[in-house]
Amino acid sequence: EVQLVESGGGLVKPGGSLRLSCAASGFTFSAYSMTWVRQAPGKGLEWVSSISSAGSYIYYADSLKGRFTISRDNAKHSLYLQMNSLRAEDTAVYYCAKVLHRQQLDDAFDIWGHGTLVTVSS
Amino acid sequence: DIQMTQSPSSVSASVGDRVTITCQASQNIDNWLVWYQQKPGKAPKLLIYAGSSLQSGVPSRFSGNISVTGFTLTISSLQLEDFATYYCQQANSFPLTFGGGTKVEIK
Numbered sequence: 275e276v277q278l279v280e281s282g283g284g285l286v287k288p289g290g291s292l293r294l295s296c297a298a299s300g301f302t303f304s305a306y307s308m309t310w311v312r313q314a315p316g317k318g319l320e321w322v323s324s325i326s327s328a329g330s331y332i333y334y335a336d337s338l339k340g341r342f343t344i345s346r347d348n349a350k351h352s353l354y355l356q357m358n359s360l361r362a363e364d365t366a367v368y369y370c371a372k373v374l375h376r377q378q379l380d381d382a383f384d385i386w387g388h389g390t391l392v393t394v395s396s
Numbered sequence: 397d398i399q400m401t402q403s404p405s406s407v408s409a410s411v412g413d414r415v416t417i418t419c420q421a422s423q424n425i426d427n428w429l430v431w432y433q434q435k436p437g438k439a440p441k442l443l444i445y446a447g448s449s450l451q452s453g454v455p456s457r458f459s460g461n462i463s464v465t466g467f468t469l470t471i472s473s474l475q476l477e478d479f480a481t482y483y484c485q486q487a488n489s490f491p492l493t494f495g496g497g498t499k500v501e502i503k
Contacts, residue, residue, distance in 0.1 A: 309492075311440075318483065318494060318495075318496050318497045319432075319434075319440065319483055319485070319494040319497075320494065321485075321491060321492040321493065321494065324490070324492070333490040333491065334491075335491050336397070336491060369439055369440075374442070374445055374451075380428070380487050380488065380489060380490060380492060381445075381487050382430040382442055382445035382446075382451075382485070382487055383430075383432075383440075383442060384442045384445075384451065386439035386440055386441075387439065388439060389439055
């Protein structure tokens with residue numbers, strides 16, 4: 275079964291850091307670009323960052339201003355999001371997602387994890 | 397950045413109704429338009445990609461269309477399980493952007 279499972283969310287104080295992980299199974303992880311999408315409580319979907327299959331190409335939302343870093347370990351079938359200098363407005367459910375087509379970077383997302391909640395509050 | 401404008405923001409409909417949701421891009425995105433369905437507390441589900449291609453396993457009552465005025469998602473005969481929020485997304489260029497969502501509610 276194709277599956278993505280996020281972990282690492284939780285409560286963190288403003289200015290703190292958190293590292294999210296996404297464990298992939300059921301498909302050839304190293305062949306697909308991956309992405310993070312977030313959703314603030316009661317709000318719409320917001321793209322955060324994408325990384326190509328080999329990690330050579332990386333894109334971020336402008337609003338993150340260098341605070342977040344996406345990475346992947348193909349040997350461990352895992353995707354990561356390092357989040358630093360967290361703000362209240364970063365509070366959201368963070369989803370990892372797989373692109374639909376091999377070797378495509380800007381694409382539809384066909385498999386999503388269940389999401390992990392990040393709450394930034396003092 | 398490419399802005400995606402969805403309309404309406406909400407629609408009330410009955411089972412069996414035909415529902416159409418529109419999405420417009422602020423720039424040309426060719427046919428690189430994606431539609432998702434999201435139910436409360438769940439992850440989004442891919443419905444349509446490349447403007448009009450139906451994702452495997454998605455019922456044929458869902459269809460996507462491309463026209464000079466924009467993109468549309470049509471549910472030909474609304475079923476109980478279709479009451480949800482629908483989002484469009486442009487997959488033409490980074491930063492990827494989503495529409496604001498359309499909530500389909502029971503009338």
